[in-house]
Amino acid sequence: MAKWGEGDPRWIVEERADATNVNNWHWCQWRGKHLTTERDVTSWSSDKLKELLLGVCVESKEGSCExxxxxxxxxxxxxxxxxGKLIYFYEWDVKAKWTGTSTTGIVYKGNLEIPNLSDENDMDDIDISVSLCKDEPDTPLLTLMKKEGVNKIRTVLGGYVEYLKTEFTQGMILPTANGMNKQPPTPQSKGNTQNLQPGTVSSTPSPSTGVKIPTCKFNLKETFLTSPEELYRVFLNEEMVQAFTHGPATVNGDKGGKFRLLDGNVCGEFKELVPDEKIVMKWRFKTWPSEHYASITVHLVERGGETELKLECTGVPVSEEDRTKGGWQRYYFEAIKQTFGYGARLY
Structure with a gap:
């Protein structure tokens, strides 16, 4: 892994045969034969950090926190x-609010502070302070958030750094003056990826850059108080998708049909459809590397008046595992139950 601040060929600005200013870089000054360039990524970073942090959710036998x-x-x-040397600079002061819900349904509220998220600190050295709000009674959920929650937060912060190094490479692999293309190396993150502990990790190449992205797979299971036929329709009927996502959505419920929902943050294509039994789709978050999709398989099985949904997901970027799980639980499963009254016990 390159040391912090060392050159990365994906970012080196060259004399170009096509005179393209890749990704709207700001040309700062000329020094001999070298150009100094700078790009402001503050707005993008702000949106990305909010998105990643809001996906943090941890659970234990005591309850759950998010x-x-x-x-x-x-x-x-x-x-x-x-x-020719790439320098990443970021410095953030973050405050957030978290909630914890016990197994008995009691809700607790707390605060979270990250005062020193910067390129000068390793992920393990970043201060993450977790506390309960004033007058909140003590709860084991505070310990859960201080341990498992902090670990998840460090993971998503590491994911932010990884995205910072890869998000803006799209379109940079273009012809140079000598007609050669540079193949970017596998991206590395300064974050502590050992804490991710996904079930299975592999590497999937990103079609647009050739970069291998560390990926994982996971399974989810949920029960709905409805028939497989009705639940199958929920995923394929445009009006029903618009109902449970509470917004505009485009859904072509045929094999090969495309879908786009949640303000364009989720999109994909239906690859295989077995009526009332199975849905296979390629699926992605808008913020994933360009053209990288996960594979989602949904199995529907009748269980005595209820429907058991089994979801198999492969090809998810490792840094996105928790956010993807949380997104399916919140924006699909819980939203469908609340909208159509299919509420049932949780697994």
Missing amino acids: IAEVSKLEGEASINNRK
Whole structure:
């Protein structure tokens, strides 16, 4: 892995045969034969950090905890290319609110602070403070959030750094003056990826860049108080999708049909359809590397008046595992139950 601040060929600005200013870089100054360039990524970083943090959710036998709101996000981020050396700069002060729900249904509220998220600190050295709100009674959920929650937060912060290094490479592999193309190396993150502990990890190449993305697979299971026929329709009928996502959605419920929902943040294509039994789709978040899709298989099985849904997911970027799981639980399973009254016990 390259040391922090060393040159990365994906980012080196060259003399170009097509005179393209890749990704709207700001040309700062000329130094001999080297150009110094800078790109402001503050707005993108702010949106990405909020998105990743709001996907944090941890569970134990005592209950579950999740980040409910990012109340403060102040700072800046930029990327500089100086004499062939890539320098990432980011510095953030983050405050958030978290909630915990016990197995008995009691809801607790707390605060979260990250005062020193910056390129000068390793992920393990970043301070993450977790506390309960004033007058909240003590609860084991605080310990859960301080341990498992903090680990998940470090993971998603590491994911932010990884995205910072890969998100803007799209379109940069273009012809150079000598007609050669540079093949980017496998991206590395400064984050502590050992804490991810996914069930299975592999590497999937990103079609647009050739970069191998570490991926994982996982399974989810949920029970709905409805028939397989009705639940099958929920995923394929455009009006029903619009109902449980509470917004515009485009759904072509045929084999090969495409879908787009949640303000364009989720899109994909139906690859295989077995009526009332199975749905296979390629599926992605908008923020994933360009053209990278996970494979989702949904099995529907009748269980005495209820329907057991088994979801198999492969090809998810490792840093996105928790957010993807949480997204399916919140924006699909829970939303479908609440909208259509299919509520049932949780697994």
